[in-house]
Amino acid sequence: MTEKTIPTLNFKEKAEELLPEGASFEACLTCGLCSSGCPASGIENMDPRKFIRMAMLGMDKELSTSKWIWACTQCKRCQHVCPMSIDISQLVFLARSNWPREKKPAGIVRSCQLIQSTDSTSAMGLPPEDFVFVVQDVLEEVREQQPKFKNMQAPMDKKGAHFFVNQNSREPMSEPDEMVPLWKIFDIVGANWTYSSKAWAAENFCMFSGNEEAWREVIKKRVDAVNELGCEVWLNTECGHSYYTMWNGINRFGMKADFKLESLVTYYARWIREGKLPVNSDWNRKNITFTVQDPCMIVRKAYGESIAEDMRFVTKSLVGEENFIDMQPNRSANYCCGGGGGFLQAGMTEHRRTYGKRKFDQIAATGASYVLTPCHNCHSQIEDIGHHYRGSYGVVHFWTLICLSLGILGENERTYLGPDLLECI
Amino acid sequence: MSEEDRHFSAELAVIGTGLAGFAASIFALKRNIKTAQVGNTGAVAYTTGYLDLLGSLAPDYLASIEDPWQGIEQLRDSHPRHPLCRIPKDDIFTAFEQFTSFLGKCGIAYTPPGEFNVSGLTPAGTLKPTLCVPATMQVGSAAFSQKEPCVIIDFKGLKGFSSRQVVANLKDRWPKLSSKRVEFPDMVSGEIYPEVMARSLEVPATREKLAKILASAAGDVKVIGLPAILGMHAPDLVREELEQLTGLQIFEIPTMPPSVPGIRLREMFEQLFPQKGVTLIPQQKVDRLVFIENGAQLSLNDSFGPISIHAKSVILATGRFLSGGLKAGVDGVSEPLLKLPVTQPDSRREWYREKYTDRRGHAVNSAGIEVDSSFRPLDNHGRPYSKNLFAAGVILAHQDWIRGRCGAGVAIATAYKAVEEVEKLLK
Numbered sequence: 001m002t003e004k005t006i007p008t009l010n011f012k013e014k015a016e017e018l019l020p021e022g023a024s025f026e027a028c029l030t031c032g033l034c035s036s037g038c039p040a041s042g043i044e045n046m047d048p049r050k051f052i053r054m055a056m057l058g059m060d061k062e063l064s065t066s067k068w069i070w071a072c073t074q075c076k077r078c079q080h081v082c083p084m085s086i087d088i089s090q091l092v093f094l095a096r097s098n099w100p101r102e103k104k105p106a107g108i109v110r111s112c113q114l115i116q117s118t119d120s121t122s123a124m125g126l127p128p129e130d131f132v133f134v135v136q137d138v139l140e141e142v143r144e145q146q147p148k149f150k151n152m153q154a155p156m157d158k159k160g161a162h163f164f165v166n167q168n169s170r171e172p173m174s175e176p177d178e179m180v181p182l183w184k185i186f187d188i189v190g191a192n193w194t195y196s197s198k199a200w201a202a203e204n205f206c207m208f209s210g211n212e213e214a215w216r217e218v219i220k221k222r223v224d225a226v227n228e229l230g231c232e233v234w235l236n237t238e239c240g241h242s243y244y245t246m247w248n249g250i251n252r253f254g255m256k257a258d259f260k261l262e263s264l265v266t267y268y269a270r271w272i273r274e275g276k277l278p279v280n281s282d283w284n285r286k287n288i289t290f291t292v293q294d295p296c297m298i299v300r301k302a303y304g305e306s307i308a309e310d311m312r313f314v315t316k317s318l319v320g321e322e323n324f325i326d327m328q329p330n331r332s333a334n335y336c337c338g339g340g341g342g343f344l345q346a347g348m349t350e351h352r353r354t355y356g357k358r359k360f361d362q363i364a365a366t367g368a369s370y371v372l373t374p375c376h377n378c379h380s381q382i383e384d385i386g387h388h389y390r391g392s393y394g395v396v397h398f399w400t401l402i403c404l405s406l407g408i409l410g411e412n413e414r415t416y417l418g419p420d421l422l423e424c425i
Numbered sequence: 426m427s428e429e430d431r432h433f434s435a436e437l438a439v440i441g442t443g444l445a446g447f448a449a450s451i452f453a454l455k456r457n458i459k460t461a462q463v464g465n466t467g468a469v470a471y472t473t474g475y476l477d478l479l480g481s482l483a484p485d486y487l488a489s490i491e492d493p494w495q496g497i498e499q500l501r502d503s504h505p506r507h508p509l510c511r512i513p514k515d516d517i518f519t520a521f522e523q524f525t526s527f528l529g530k531c532g533i534a535y536t537p538p539g540e541f542n543v544s545g546l547t548p549a550g551t552l553k554p555t556l557c558v559p560a561t562m563q564v565g566s567a568a569f570s571q572k573e574p575c576v577i578i579d580f581k582g583l584k585g586f587s588s589r590q591v592v593a594n595l596k597d598r599w600p601k602l603s604s605k606r607v608e609f610p611d612m613v614s615g616e617i618y619p620e621v622m623a624r625s626l627e628v629p630a631t632r633e634k635l636a637k638i639l640a641s642a643a644g645d646v647k648v649i650g651l652p653a654i655l656g657m658h659a660p661d662l663v664r665e666e667l668e669q670l671t672g673l674q675i676f677e678i679p680t681m682p683p684s685v686p687g688i689r690l691r692e693m694f695e696q697l698f699p700q701k702g703v704t705l706i707p708q709q710k711v712d713r714l715v716f717i718e719n720g721a722q723l724s725l726n727d728s729f730g731p732i733s734i735h736a737k738s739v740i741l742a743t744g745r746f747l748s749g750g751l752k753a754g755v756d757g758v759s760e761p762l763l764k765l766p767v768t769q770p771d772s773r774r775e776w777y778r779e780k781y782t783d784r785r786g787h788a789v790n791s792a793g794i795e796v797d798s799s800f801r802p803l804d805n806h807g808r809p810y811s812k813n814l815f816a817a818g819v820i821l822a823h824q825d826w827i828r829g830r831c832g833a834g835v836a837i838a839t840a841y842k843a844v845e846e847v848e849k850l851l852k
Contacts, residue, residue, distance in 0.1 A: 029747075033470055033683040036618040045615070080708060083467030083747065304727070305699060328627065328658040329692050332708070354613060358624065365627035 004100040008064045011055035011091060018090050027084040028052050034078035034088065039335055039358045043351050044068040048078040048088045055091060069095040070105055071351045073341030074208075075296040080332060096210025104209060107345035111205035112214050121218050122201035124169040132156055132197050134172040135179070142180055146410055152187045154179075157229065158194035164231035164259070165193050166202040166222075168239045168376045177412040181399035182237060184408055185268075189276040193235070199225035202242035203376075207249070208342030219249035223257050233260045235267065238397055240295030240375035241340065244302055263298055265374050268398060269310035272317050279405040281320035283424045290319045291327050291368040293359075293382060294334040295375035304332055315372055318401050325366040335359055339381025356385035363393055369420065371395045394418045433704050434735045435461035437847050438723055440711050440762070441742030441750065442466040445818025445836035447694050449740045450703050451527045452520070452844035458851065461704035461734050463711050463725060466691050468748050473553075473679035474562065474653065474686025475545045476525065476535070476837070478517070479509065480554035480830025485784050489554040491541050493834070506823040509831060511798065512838050520841030525557050531697050533689055534560035534661050544569055546650070546678045548586050550594025554830055559686055561653070561660045565676035568648045574601040575648040577678070578639065580609045582617040585681035586652040605642045610634035622654040623685045626663050636670035643673050653677040653685040660689060706732065710749065714739065714762055716811040738847045741794075741802065741816040742840065750820040751792065758792045760820070765794045765802050765810060768822040786828040793822030799846045800839060813850065815843040 015025045034048035041047035046068035054063050074089040101109055114125035122131070139154045155161060165186075171178045186193050199222040206214035226234050234257075236243040243263060250257050271277040292315050294300070299308050308331040316324050327334065338355035346352070359382065363371060371382050371393055383395045396416045403409040404417070404425060414422060439449045442464030453460040479493040483504060490496045494514055501510045509517070521538035528535050535557050536543070542554035543566045558566060568575050577588035588604035595602055609622055610631055625631045643649050655677055656663030668675050679686055698705045706725070709732070713724040723734040743750030743762065752761045758769045769792040770776055776789035794802050794816060801809035802816045817839040819826050826832040 031471065031682055032618075033467065033688075036620040036683045037688075041618070042613065042615045047616075081467055081470065083465060083471075085465060085467070085708070302728070304729075305705075309699070328624075330696070333692055333695060358621070361625050361628050361631075364630070365624075 004102050006065050006099050006103055008060050009095060009098045011060055011063055011094075012058060014094055015055060015091060018094075025052055025056060025086060028056070028086055029084065031083070033081045033083070037081045038078055039338060039355045040068065040071045040073070043071040043354060048072075051091065052086065052088055064095065064098060066095070070346050070348060071343065071355065073296070073336045073338065073343055073355075075336035075340055076301050077296070077333075077336065080300055093210060096208075097212060099210065105342070105346035105348065107347050108205050108209045108342040111203070111342070111345050112209045112211055115201070115204065115206055115218055116214055119198045119221065120201050121199045121204075121221050122169040123203040123205050124173045126169055126173050126201070128197040131172050131200055134176050135195060138176045138179060139183070142183075142410065148408065149184060149187065152183055154183050155194040157197055160230050161192050161194035162231065163191055163193035163233050163235040164226045164229060165195055165235045166237055166239070166242060167195065167200055168202045168237065168242070170376055175415060177410070178397070178415070180410060181397070181403040181413050184403055185277065185399060188406070189271045194229060194231065196225045196229060202237065202239040204242060204245035205342050205345060207241075207245045215245065215249060216253045219246060219253060219255065222246060223250065223255050226257070226259050231259055233262050235262055235264055237264050238374040238376065238399065240297035240377060244297040247302060263303065263307060263374070265298070265307055265310050265314065265398070268314045268402065272314060277402065277406070279317055279402055281318060281323070281405070283405055284320050284323055286420060286424065287323050288319070288370065288420050288424070289323050289325055289366075289368040290315060290370045290372055291325050291363060291366040293327065293337060293371050293373035293375070293378045294331055295373060295378050296334070296336045296340060297375065299334065300332040308332070311374070314398060318405050325368050327362045327366055335362065337378045337381045338385070339377035344377055344380055352381070353385060353388050356381055357389065360385045360389045360391060364391060369393055369418070372398060372401065374398055394421075396421075430730065431732045432735070433461050433732070435459050435704060436737045436851055437461070437844075438463070438721065438734050438736035438739045439742060440464060440714070440723070440739060441744060441748070441818065442694070442707060443469055443742065443744050443748060443818060443836065444472065444833055445742035445744070445840045446740075447690075448520070448524055448837045448840035449742055449817055449844055450698060451524060452841050453847070454701055454703065455523060456844065456848050458844070458848060459702070461706070461736060462698065463706045463709060463723065463734070464743070465710060465748070466695060466707045468744070469691040469694070470687040471682045471684070472687040472690060473545070473547070473684055474559045474690070475553055475555040475679070476521070476557040476833040477554065477830045478521065478538070478542075478556040478834035480542060481828060483785070483825070483829065486786065486828045487784060489542070489552065489830075491554070493542055493554075493556060494540065504823065508821045508824055508835050508839050512842050516841060516845075517834070517838040520837045521557060523841070524837050528690075528693075531693055532659060532661075533693060536560065536563055546591070546595075548591065548652070548678060548680050550591040556834070559660070559677070561655050561664050561677040562679075563676065564648065564674050565650050565678060568650075568674070568676065569595075569599060572599055572601060573648050574646045575599070575603075575650060576643055576646045577602065577604050577650040578642055579604070579606050579652060580617065580622070581606060582609070582612065582615060583619065583622070583652065584616060586619070586678070591650070591678065603646075607638050607642050610638065619652055619654050619680045619685045620657070620683065620688055623657045626654060626656050627658065632663065632666055633670065636667055639667065639673065639675075640671045643671070648674045648676070650676050650678050652680045657685065657689055657692065704734075711762060716813060720813055721811070738813045738815065738850055740840070740843050740847065741814065741820065742818040743820055745793070745819050753789070758789065760794055763802075763810065766805050767792055768795055786825045790825040790827065791823055793820055793824070795822055800843045801846070815846055817843040
């Protein structure tokens with residue numbers, strides 16, 4: 001069997017098809033702000049400016065085969081800083097789509113295949129019945145062992161619930177106790193919520209693999225599931241790309257969705273403001289310091305400043321204003337950590353860590369002891385680069401700290417706490 | 426999918442996020458005017474950080490001028506319609522004072538405006554006459570005027586800044602100037618960017634490593650010049666610490682764009698304005714601007730859908746061609762948002778002189794919109810387009826800011842004046 005080759009794409013022609021009328025990649029002034037502000041610059045001897053110049057010069061063969069497209073996380077920071085607002089990530093998506101499946105990074109392709117393999121749409125292939133079992137099993141254990149939560153619910157397939165809550169597969173699959181803090185938060189605020197046995201999973205590597213048809217199918221399953229249960233809000237939990245792939249997909253594929261897409265961060269902020277989540281920072285007597293990582297997928301690429309502000313409000317409420325140190329740059333100008341775009345699954349560890357060095361420096365410059373982030377890919381990558389570059393910080397979920405502040409964090413729910421935080425319980 | 430429209434209201438809407446737009450918001454904050462600002466902030470990152478008022482005079486822009494205030498007096502005779510001639514000296518001075526002191530309070534210290542221009546060093550080894558300089562660059566101007574022994578240091582892999590070039594062009598005026606190239610700590614090989622180095626220097630451990638390299642490169646010399654890489658968000662602190670660690674006097678020289686001092690300003694504005702109560706929509710351009718009774722309605726779109734802003738007054742600070750404030754077409758130069766008349770050469774043939782490098786500049790570079798004495802743009806009949814509309818910055822006609830070295834001056838002074846007029850209107 002002959003090995004498949006990567007077809008040559010006509011980037012300039014494709015770019016012209018993609019862009020709205022009047023816009024042009026030729027508007028590029030070659031100033032280099034994109035490359036200067038891109039953590040993937042230099043990897044595989046490529047950077048965003050070079051990419052766009054090569055596209056405009058018709059160097060299609062070189063671009064079609066460049067591995068750099070798998071190191072670009074499509075975080076859109078290049079577009080954000082570009083005075084002409086040129087979107088290079090669209091070309092990267094095209095280039096990814098153009099690679100034969102056999103040539104694409106196997107990890108990303110496999111994750112997409114697993115998503116397609118069950119009705120769960122789980123990138124870890126966890127089937128619906130297993131998800132239902134795990135949820136039930138963990139719930140029973142909590143009810144038995146934590147008297148305060150003996151009546152707690154984790155509803156499944158509840159029609160007409162206000163919130164359809166998704167879940168990153170990592171929890172039911174590898175660390176099921178991490179679901180509990182979230183349930184406790186819903187319990188305390190009295191949220192009318194439900195999981196769905198179908199299409200409950202958050203992750204969507206089909207977009208990252210450049211498989212548009214698979215991406216569409218996944219989103220279709222999820223939209224159908226929410227419509228079927230008649231929920232008003234699809235509530236995205238602490239996972240970044242799930243939101244973007246859903247929101248962007250619904251618009252891109254022109255789907256009918258009878259619900260709103262919202263982020264859990266927005267609700268954390270709302271419930272704290274409304275007094276439903278009575279958190280405070282009294283527990284932080286040792287003035288342990290925190291910074292936050294703005295996930296590109298929900299900040300720069302989606303909600304922008306409003307969610308970034310909510311995240312800071314929640315953080316300050318939890319740890320005390322004086323113990324919060326913002327990363328620089330931050331909000332929409334923040335750097336991608338290098339965990340996005342399927343990079344964590346792509347098997348390009350060395351490149352991914354090179355990319356992550358800038359994030360590591362940002363965190364080191366804050367001197368903070370912990371990074372809070374509502375995104376699993378950010379979480380994993382920031383942990384990994386912390387170990388690799390010998391940092392001394394920890395990474396925590398918001399739900400963990402909320403429950404810690406409320407004094408309801410169970411013993412099995414403390415995986416990400418260092419000794420300093422454990423002492424505060 | 427259900428979505429919510431977003432609506433904001435403000436007393437003042439600033440359209441444009443260049444120096445003029447940001448200056449307008451700063452002056453509006455100072456006067457407690459509730460402000461919303463829209464525009465793509467990208468191009469602010471092109472600035473060198475120098476804030477010039479007036480550095481060179483028409484018609485041939487030959488010599489740099491030392492006294493910009495005297496220069497403006499001369500302009501009043503030769504080019505009375507130049508925007509700087511329409512503003513009293515005291516107001517221009519106050520505008521620069523307020524602008525630089527705001528930047529200082531927000532973490533980027535500047536020298537206050539003085540009576541004379543100082544010589545800012547450029548990466549080409551030329552001198553730029555400028556009124557105010559970032560504190561990180563001040564030592565360089567002083568060292569040049571004293572002709573002190575000095576080493577300019579550059580870095581392996583860094584493009585857009587060559588210490589040899591700086592020295593080659595300055596050597597005849599600064600004999601004790603020399604150059605050296607060193608390696609920046611912990612950078613992987615290949616091209617490295619000033620932005621990356623600057624961010625890396627926000628980490629104390631990187632500063633310590635670099636300090637050792639710099640001390641060794643300086644030898645017996647006590648003053649060193651670096652490309653502008655001394656941190657992004659706390660440049661004064663980074664410089665101070667490096668000076669302490671090395672025992673040297675250290676200054677920055679801007680690099681070729683994208684230059685760190687410009688990115689510093691951009692990120693500072695983007696972060697601080699929302700905290701100070703300005704509604705900043707930083708990545709979008711206004712699609713439509715309509716004047717209604719007692720105000721204006723701005724419409725724009727971002728990826729989430731429509732945004733509308735109602736404002737009692739508007740300052741148009743959309744700049745020139747790069748940022749889209751003016752548009753050059755086959756039929757001439759136009760102002761795309763409101764179709765305001767643009768003063769310009771009679772035909773395209775007259776836009777440029779024969780030689781691109783002609784010292785006298787080109788007629789198209791003085792194109793722009795006309796305003797009345799209150800900085801209200803004029804319509805085709807020479808009347809104010811709306812009593813609620815004002816304009817500031819280089820969209821104004823009758824100035825060639827690049828040749829005149831007066832870009833910041835026009836931006837800051839006219840923004841000051843426009844906001845003063847907005848305040849009068851609101852009262």
